[in-house]
Amino acid sequence: MKFLFDMIPVLLFFACYKIAGMNADASQHFINTYLSGIISGGSVTPEQAPIVLATLVGILATVAQIGWIKVRGRKVDGLLWASLGMFVVFGGLTIYLHDEDFIKWKLSIVYWLFAVVxxxxxxxxxxxxxRQSMKEIIELPDLIWTRLNLAWIAFFTFMGALNWYLAFVLFKGNTDAWVNFKAFGATAIMFVFIVGQTIYLSRHMKDQA
Structure with a gap:
């Protein structure tokens, strides 16, 4: 359930981008009419409108996500705060300058930030x-906790590099393809990694039994 909850901003970003793309002229009119104050030059082209609207929706969805966690009296994970901060900075630049490169860089930088932390x-x-985040759920030997931490460091490093390659090399100039990767490709890779991790950890939990 947490995995699905974490995916809400990504899915809303994707849905908004696709809907705005199918109604580019209407999206342009909406931005130029109601959001011109936060846009450099006061206007965007029909081609720029979908990524601007999707980025704004993604930021608002992340804010709402954190608000929901706070309302329920739960602690907001530090990495989620960091993700919001990056979203606001790079998403804000994307919106203000109507330049999609900033939001593409944001994904890589968030992955790399997680790895560094x-x-x-x-x-x-x-x-x-x-270990701090999972110790209440499972008990593992110290060596396995170390391997788990290293595995996530390697995973986030790889995902940051993969996003950079797809956004600025393979899919350069093709924002539609990058958005599809962000919503489905990255999510599928994350899911496979988590499933593999669960299988690996279950072996060691059985060894402890």
């Missing part, structure tokens, strides 16, 4: 964040 929390503060 996991790495340096362990190296500098001797704090395994994967």
């Amino acid at each position: 996991l790495l340096f929390s362990d190296l500098l503060f001797k704090k395994n964040l994967m």
